Amino acid sequence: MAMKDYVDAFTHRKPKWPLAGYAPGGYLGKCYACQVLMADVDKRAVHCFPCAVEQAQSVMEKQRAMVRELQEQIDKLKAVIQIVTPSCG
Numbered sequence: 001m002a003m004k005d006y007v008d009a010f011t012h013r014k015p016k017w018p019l020a021g022y023a024p025g026g027y028l029g030k031c032y033a034c035q036v037l038m039a040d041v042d043k044r045a046v047h048c049f050p051c052a053v054e055q056a057q058s059v060m061e062k063q064r065a066m067v068r069e070l071q072e073q074i075d076k077l078k079a080v081i082q083i084v085t086p087s088c089g
């Protein structure tokens with residue numbers, strides 16, 4: 001594949017906002033996380049873009065941990081079910 005077939009991964013299309021409390025726009029606001037005064041944000045924006053990325057990463061990590069925990073519980077329940085279910089053999 002030639003270089004001309006590649007796009008700039010960061011800019012090739014506009015994201016669908018919002019992301020974790022950030023969206024661009026024409027308003028002024030204050031980031032609830034880092035307290036910076038921010039320009040050019042949506043009127044409902046509560047995070048600057050870097051804080052929004054951190055928030056999204058934090059939420060994803062918590063969800064991954066929760067999924068791992070639930071999978072462990074499922075595995076334990078399956079093992080218990082095998083113990084209490086009468087064998088057909």
Ligand SMILES: [Zn+2]
Nearest residue numbers: 031034048051
């Ligand atoms: Zn911030």
